[in-house]
Amino acid sequence: MHLSIICRIIGMLLMIFSLTMAVPALLSIVFSDGALNAFVWAFTLTFCSGLLLWVGNLKQRQELSIRDGFLVVSLFWTVLGLFGALPFYLADNPGLSISESVFESISGLTTTGATVITGLDELPISILFYRQFLQWLGGIGIIVIAVAILPILGIGGMQLYRAETPGPVKDNKLTPRITGTAKVLFLMYLALTGVCALAYWLAGMSIFDAISHSFSTVAIGGFSTHDASMGYFNSPLILMICSAFMLFAGMSFTIHFHAWRGRSLKQYFQDSETKFYLSVIGIAILTISVYLFFSGTYSLSDSIVHGIFHTVSVATTAGFGAEDFSIWPSFLPVAVIMLSFMGGCAGSTGGGMKAVRVMLVAKQGIREMNQLIHPSAVIPLKIGTHRVESKVVSAVWSFVGVYMISFIIITLAMMACGLDSLTAFSATAAAINNMGPGLGEVAASYRSVNDAGKWILCYAMLLGRLEIFTLLVLLMPAFWRR
Numbered sequence: 001m002h003l004s005i006i007c008r009i010i011g012m013l014l015m016i017f018s019l020t021m022a023v024p025a026l027l028s029i030v031f032s033d034g035a036l037n038a039f040v041w042a043f044t045l046t047f048c049s050g051l052l053l054w055v056g057n058l059k060q061r062q063e064l065s066i067r068d069g070f071l072v073v074s075l076f077w078t079v080l081g082l083f084g085a086l087p088f089y090l091a092d093n094p095g096l097s098i099s100e101s102v103f104e105s106i107s108g109l110t111t112t113g114a115t116v117i118t119g120l121d122e123l124p125i126s127i128l129f130y131r132q133f134l135q136w137l138g139g140i141g142i143i144v145i146a147v148a149i150l151p152i153l154g155i156g157g158m159q160l161y162r163a164e165t166p167g168p169v170k171d172n173k174l175t176p177r178i179t180g181t182a183k184v185l186f187l188m189y190l191a192l193t194g195v196c197a198l199a200y201w202l203a204g205m206s207i208f209d210a211i212s213h214s215f216s217t218v219a220i221g222g223f224s225t226h227d228a229s230m231g232y233f234n235s236p237l238i239l240m241i242c243s244a245f246m247l248f249a250g251m252s253f254t255i256h257f258h259a260w261r262g263r264s265l266k267q268y269f270q271d272s273e274t275k276f277y278l279s280v281i282g283i284a285i286l287t288i289s290v291y292l293f294f295s296g297t298y299s300l301s302d303s304i305v306h307g308i309f310h311t312v313s314v315a316t317t318a319g320f321g322a323e324d325f326s327i328w329p330s331f332l333p334v335a336v337i338m339l340s341f342m343g344g345c346a347g348s349t350g351g352g353m354k355a356v357r358v359m360l361v362a363k364q365g366i367r368e369m370n371q372l373i374h375p376s377a378v379i380p381l382k383i384g385t386h387r388v389e390s391k392v393v394s395a396v397w398s399f400v401g402v403y404m405i406s407f408i409i410i411t412l413a414m415m416a417c418g419l420d421s422l423t424a425f426s427a428t429a430a431a432i433n434n435m436g437p438g439l440g441e442v443a444a445s446y447r448s449v450n451d452a453g454k455w456i457l458c459y460a461m462l463l464g465r466l467e468i469f470t471l472l473v474l475l476m477p478a479f480w481r482r
Helices: 003-031 036-056 066-084 086-090 098-109 125-153 157-161 177-202 207-218 229-233 236-249 253-261 266-270 272-294 300-315 332-339 355-373 390-416 421-432 451-465 469-475
Strands: none
Touching: 003 036, 003 066, 003 125, 036 066, 036 086, 036 125, 066 086, 066 098, 066 125, 066 451, 066 469, 086 098, 086 125, 098 125, 098 451, 125 177, 125 207, 177 207, 177 236, 177 253, 207 236, 229 236, 236 300, 253 266, 266 272, 272 300, 272 332, 272 355, 300 332, 332 421, 355 390, 390 421, 390 451, 390 469, 421 451, 451 469
């Protein structure tokens, strides 16, 4: 374990992260919104802390091992989440406590979108921009880690369909190859954000709202600059634009890259995970839209618009809202929440278990039933035309098992914090799936959850964002032995 190297990397990340507070500070100066001191102090504390860690370990030059990689990835989100809370805590408006500030920061960086803030329309413009920017930074961080780092550590979802889509080569050390991969991913992410912002602006948003919402849309985060979220704009066109970009951002950025490089859309139609992802969301949209119409909740056109928008928003784990889906009739609110367990594709900004894992579990279930009917038959499990190795299937089942056990334990812990069963269930699902809004007391805001519950949900957000095992492996005594 090279702790000095890890400290140097975290120090460098903190110094870079401190620069993200410069733009909100400039906005605060321009609009005189009263939050300047909060950003100046937050920048100073973050930069100086990073500088101390970096300078103190400047001469260390060893390469990172796999164990170091686990610790760096975990600390990346945890430390940045803590320092990212400083502007929320130091600003007079919104006037958050330490627990609330950390919750808001981690929710932003993990692109969960759960919030403890009410009265967004009255917040300083610099704080609003900072919230959105946190999600955008978290989104690109997720992609780089999911596509370039987690496969090297042996736990990335990308490994589950490596045969169909070439990804970064697995190695036992973090190599310079990641730099090139990260650069390409960042340029694609930046371009998609720009196109999204332009589309929003052309559809009627102000420049500030268009840029801000493009950040949280492409990151599949769900933060908005208005309490009414996307419903504030009262525009079906904006809802459809948002749905399209959420759906696109929920696909693997590796697939986007290969489609762009080959100047062809065939990559999307050839990839099994993408087809499964689109099929599930398509079926859910049809079911929800039809039920909304025949239950008399909306007119036909509104049923289609809200069916598409809210289904895509929750299925991709973005969590934007245009209406309060928690008051929809019958089974719909719970059904919508359950969609978030699948989430996006591996290598996307989406949360959840990832479509490729759900697809493999479904395929394995069908395979087992066919095996019961034909005991002597040899029935291989395939993704596309490629056979899936048994160790991959075992890894998927292990992940799903640990994911659900973690979900149950956290749900019980939230009930112990005083939440009713529906609120505890939905809050845990929204946190571990990085989806945001829940049902019951947390349908609009998490402010009513006590401090202990907020810290538990912060852990759940990090647990879901880092693919479960990245955090849990740190609890193993064997991890810390030489």
